[in-house]
Amino acid sequence: MRDSFDVVIAGAGPAGAQCARDLAARGYDVVVLETEPEDEFPRQSNKSTGGTFPSMMTAFGIPDDVVMQFTDTVVIESPNDHFVQEQTGAVLEFADFKTFLVEDGQERGAEYRFDARVSKPITEGGKIVGVQYSGSEKVYGDIIVDATGPSAPLAKGLGVSSLERKNQAIGLEYELEGVELDGGRPRYADLHDAMMLRLDHEYAPGGYSWIFHTGEDTAKVGVCYIQNESYQRYGTDRTVDGYLQHWMDTDPRFEGAERLEGKQHRGSAHIQPPGQLSTDNFMAIGDTVPTIDPLWGEGINKGMKSARAAAIAADHCLTPDTPDTSAENISLYDTLWHRDVAPRMDARLFITQLMYLAPNDRYDTLLRDLKRLDPDTLSEANKGNKRAIRKLLHLDDIPLLATFAKQRLRN
Known part of the structure; x- marks a missing residue:
């Protein structure tokens, strides 16, 4: 050779x-x-969950035949509410x-x-x-x-x-069939042709969980969270497997769902500059x-x-x-x-780390804010736009900001 x-x-x-x-x-x-x-x-x-957007596929010449499902919306859930934003996406067969x-x-x-x-x-x-x-x-x-x-x-x-290990997030995903996707309950959105992200420490302390529709009654379902103790204060002694199983056992959308054999994915990534x-x-x-x-x-x-x-x-x-x-x-x-x-990385990391430190009731407030604000506020905040980030902050967040500042000083 x-x-x-x-x-x-x-x-x-x-x-x-x-x-x-x-x-x-x-x-x-x-x-x-x-x-x-x-x-x-x-x-x-x-x-990987394989969730991405058509702009990536166009920019890099990716064919449609690697896509499991094209999606029309992004849904964000909190423990007691949900927010729907029109945004096209693609869930890949990774x-x-x-x-x-x-x-x-x-x-x-x-x-x-x-x-x-x-x-x-x-x-x-x-x-x-x-x-x-x-x-x-x-x-x-x-x-x-x-x-x-x-x-x-x-x-x-x-x-x-x-x-650094303290900045490592771990994730686990199953592919399920028999998932109830049509909502049917006031606090759940219709998840057909959607990628849903849930902010709820009960299922992903210091992170998020997700349901990505992959066609008919199938979906990719998983959890991901930062492992360090600052974020795990909301957690229990469950493993990542335990959290995902707990979600499947307690969310009515999974009552009739079954895991697809051989469709389990584990991964990790680091959330840091x-x-x-x-x-x-x-x-x-x-x-x-x-x-x-x-x-x-x-x-x-x-x-x-x-x-x-x-x-x-x-x-x-x-x-x-x-x-x-x-x-x-x-x-x-x-x-x-x-x-x-990754432009504006520092600002984007700020909102990320702050959000995952917030308690569950703050997630309900976040979704209420997103519903009343300009539709572009979320995407601009994710880009690191400081004006958009300020729109999502409240006076009640001062103790949370103080905790966040102390954590940064320790690091």
Whole structure:
């Protein structure tokens, strides 16, 4: 096998596979190292709810045949209320989506090596020049990209990763059939063709739960929450499995529902600001840095955008007659990340962390506010618009803000 490429990418998730697609389309020699065996891919790494928006599919040329269900609305539930916003979406069959990205990248010329677990960076003079994988196997590249997610063996080996366990959110999802989606009760909305997110500490302390319609009477149903003790003050000693089972046992919409065999997905992501994103010859993309929408956990679009930013930066570094992959030159990726992938990250993290600290009755108030305010208030607040965020705050929130400030000082 060849041992030298223009770009070596560790990880064939959406970010890694999309980066390979873009670079191969530009004519670069690219190899992707993926932990899973080819005949099982992507069974072990099928970890996402697959909820995204048509803008992502259009921007990255994703075919409709990887979509389980197109949706028309986003629903937010609190313990005693709900809010409906017209917004189109798409719930992906995540395994089909990943398979498409890989196969399309291969057709464009990217090489894939499966059953290739990356272990550490190969360095010379303090700079990464290659990757060690599958024991003693080695491959070298002008640019190395870590797209392995939170494990981040290359980013950690280079001292680039800043992911902290206290900021880790864990999630579990089942696919169910026989779900009652038509509401039928005053506090529940009709969830046909909808993606629903529920804010309720009884089921997801320090996080949220969800129901994504996937067709007929089937849905993806899951919970996700931040593990650290500041948020878990609302929780019990249940595991993530216990919380999801508790929701299924107590929500009447699941009375006749049954789990689909083999359709269980586990995952994790970090809710925190990014640290270092790149260095000499190296970039970290996708969930290797916290490339996730902090408020609602949507990671596909963010991961794909980070992949494209990395591909643009690699092209910028490798195009000249004398390539320059220095930290200074490759930092174009950092600029693009902060501009295009996650602008206003600090403000967006503020509203996210504050919201998940709020008690359950504050969620009912939030939904009442959303109903009386301009329809764009929620989307603008999620973008980090400070004026929109202020509209959602009350004088009664001062104790909550004080608690939040003390937590930030401790951190």
